Amino acid sequence: MNPVISDPPVILFVDDESSILSALRRLFRPEGYRVLLAESGKAGLALLETEPVDLVVSDMRMPEMDGASLLEQVRERWPAVGRVLLTGYADIGSTVEAINRGQIHRYIAKPWDDRELLMCVRDSLERRRLDKENRALQLLTQAQNDELQALNSSLAARVKARTSELEQLNAMLETSFAELRENFLLSINVFSGLVELRGGGTAGYSRQVGDLARRIARRLNAGAMLEEDVYIAGLLHEVGKIGFPDTMLRKPLSAMASDELALYRRHTLNGEAALLPLGKLQRAARIVRSYHERIDGKGFPDALSGDEVPVGAQILSVASDYYSAQTGRLSIKRYTPAEAQSLILGGAGMRYDKSIVQAFELALNDEPSEKPQDREMQAHEVMPGMVLSRDLLSPQGTLLLAAGYTFDARVVRQLREFAGRQNVKLNVYVKLANSP
Template sequence: MDTDAQPPVVLFVDDEPSILSALRRLVRPQGYRVLLASGGAEGLALLAQEPVDVVVSDMRMPEMDGAAFLEKVHQSFPQVGRILLTGYADIQTTVAAVNLGQIQRYIAKPWDDRELLGAIEDSISRRRLALQNQALLALTARQNEELAALNEDLTKRVRARTQELEQVNAMLERSFSEAQENFLLSIQVFSGLMELREGGLVGYSRQVADLARRSARHLGLSQRQQEDLHIAGLLHEIGKIGLPDSLLHKPVSVMNADDLARYRRHPLNGEAALLPLAELQHVARLVRWQHERIDGHGFPDGLSAEALPLDAQVLSAVSDYCSALSGRLAEQRYSPAQAVQLIRGGAGTRYEHDVVEALQKALAEAPQDQAHERHLGAHEIQPGMVLSRDLITPKGTLLLAAGHVFDARMVRQIREFANREGAKLTFSVRIDEEAAKASAPVGPETSTPQAA
C-alpha cells in the first residue's frame, strides 16, 4: 500500500462525547481521517480493524484508564503513535503511562490547540516514516538476495585480482626499500669519501649522524625528523669540500678573520649542494642552520628562539660535542666529560635545555646488546644475514653500511671478489637465535670487523 496516497488516520479515545467532538473539529481542517472511541475496549477494537497512524487518549476513563489502554496499544500495535491527554492531578498515572505504554507525548488538559496539532503531526510523520522504512527494508532484502549471487562471482574475481595486486605491491615495496637503502648507502659512501680529505677523521660524520638520530629519539621528534637528522649528520660538512686543506687543519679557535669568513660560508655551500635533490630539501635546511643559536648570535641567518627548529638545534649540539672531542673547536681536544660540560654551558643561549638533556640521555645509553653478533668470513655469509657494523677499509672508506641485508646476488659477488683478489674480509652480522645455533664457530682470525 502506498502510505502517501492515504490520508492520515487519527483515533481519539475519551469517555466524554463533548471532548471527542472538540477534538474532531480541531483536526478536521488538517485533512485527517478521524476515528472516535468512548473507551479503551472500543479503541482496541477499532485498531484491530483500521490502519491507524496515531492514538490520542484521555487518562481518566472508566473500566480501562489511559495508561492501561496505551500499554495494550504498545504491546499489540507498537508502530502506532501514542499521545496522552492528562490533568495536572494525574502525574503518578502519567509516569506509569510513560513507562508502560511508551507514549511519545503527554499533553496537559486543557490542551493548547497548536501544541496538540503539532504533536499529532509529529507522530504521524514518525509513523509514516516507520512504514516507509519497512518497505525499504523489504525492498533492500529482495535486492540483497539478487545481488548475493552476483557478489559471489564478483568476490572471486576481486580476490584473484587482489592477490595479483598484492604481489605487485610487494614487488614495488621491495624495490622502493632497496632504492631507499641504496640511496642511504650512497650518502654514507659519499660521507666516507669526504673524510678522506686531508684533515678528515675516519667515522666522524657517522658518529655525528648516529648521535643526532638517538638524541632526536629522546627528544620525541618524528621518525621522519630522526631520519633527516641522520642524513644531515652524514652530510653536515659537505660545504667544506671547497675549503683548502690548510684550513681544514685549523681549529675554529685559531682561525683569523679571513679564515672565519671562508669557514662561515660552508653551511651555505652545503645547502646549495643539496637543494637540487628533492628528497633532501629539509636536510639542506638543517645543514644551513647547523651553526645557528637560539640567542640569535649564530650564522648565517641569525635565527633565534622559536625560529630555530629543534632538529636544527640537535644537529648543532651534537656536531659541537663531536667537534670538541676531535679537536675541531680548539687546539686542545676535550675529554667526553669536558665536551658534555661545554654543551651544558650552551643551554639557554645556543640550544634549548630539552635538546641538551636529550643529548645527555643519548650519550648515557648502554651499548647495544651484541649477544647474537657473529664475525664471519666472506664464505660464511648467507642470504638474509644483516650487517651489524659498518664495513670499512683501514683508510676509512665505507664498503657496506650497518643494517645492510645480504641477498643472494651480494653474497655471490662477495665470494667472487674474495676468491679473485685473495682478500680477507671480516663481516660482523646480526642473526637470530636459530641461525646463531646453526652458525659455525668463529675462528680467532675473524675477531676484528674490518676489511683488509
C-alpha cells in the same frame, strides 16, 4: 634557486579490449597520472618509441603478441620502465613464463580489485622514483669527485682510487639491496666518507654525528621523519667544506684567520645548495643551512634566535659540537668525552635549547651496553642467508654494507672478490642463528 616542477607519471595500458582500456582510463585519470592506451602489443611498442613512459600495464592474452612477449621487449629496450601484467585466466605456467621473460614487478588477476590495482601502480611508480633519486645521488657524487680534481691536482690519484672504490660499491648496491630506501641511505653514507677523505678527518665522524642526532630526536619524541632527516643531515653536514683549501680543512676553528672565518661561515650555505636539488634531501638541506645558528641570535648564516632556529638544526648543532670538540675541529685542544659533554651543558639556554640538551644527556646513554649476539668471520667464510649484525666497513672506515643486510650468493661472491682484489682483511660480524 628555482623550484623543480615534476611532470606527472606516465602509465601505458595495453589491452585488446577497448572496454577494458576505457575502464582503466576512468580509474586512473583522477589520480593525476598521464594515461596512454594501446589496443595491441605492436601499438604499445610504437607509443614507447615516441613517449616517455614510467610504467607499462599489459594484459596477458592478446592476439599476435601476448603480454609476456610485449613485456620482454620492454625489459630489453627500456629496462628502467616498470612492468605489471594483467592475467584473466588461471594458466600459472604462462604467468611464470611472463615473469621470467619480462621480469615483471607484479601481476594482477582479472577481474581486478580497483584498490589493489591502484596500490600496485603506486608502489611501482614509487620504486621508479626512488631509483631515479638514487641515480641522481650517484651523479652528484661523481660531480664532487670532478671538483676535487680541479681544486687540488695533488689529490688526483687518491680521488681516482676513491672513485674506483665508489663504483665498486655502487655496483654492489645496485645488485644487492632489495629495498631502495636502504640503497639510498647507504649511498649517502658512502658520499659522507668521501667528504671525510677530502678533509683527512677521522673516519666515521659524520656517522657518529648522525647517529647521535637521531638518538636525540628519538628522545624528544620528534617523530620518525625528523629522526631520519637529522641522521641524513649529520652524514652530510660538512659537504659544504669540500672546496676548502687543504690547510684550512685541517685547521681548528679557533686558529682560523679572519678571511678563513669568512669562508668557513659560508660552508652551510654551500652545503644547502648542493643538497637542495634532490627532493629527498630538501628537509635535510635546510637543517644543514642552520646548524650553526644559536638561540641567543649569535649564530650564522641568518642570525636566527629562539624558536626561529629549527628543531632539527638545534639537534644537529649539539651532536656536531660534541664530536667536533673531541676531534680537534673546534680548537687545538682535543676534549675528552666528559669535557665535551660539559661544554654542551654549559651552552644550555644560550647556544642550545635546554630541552635539547636534556635529550642529549639521555641519548648518550642509549648506546647498547651489551655486545650484540654475533660472531666475527672473514669474507671467505660468509655464506648466503647470513645477516650482518654490525656495519661492514672498509679498512679506510667507509661503509660497505649496513647492519641488518641479508647476504645472497651474488653479494657473497662480490665481497670475496673485493677482499681478494684489494688484498684486505674484512672483519664481518653476522648474527647467531638463534639471535633476534
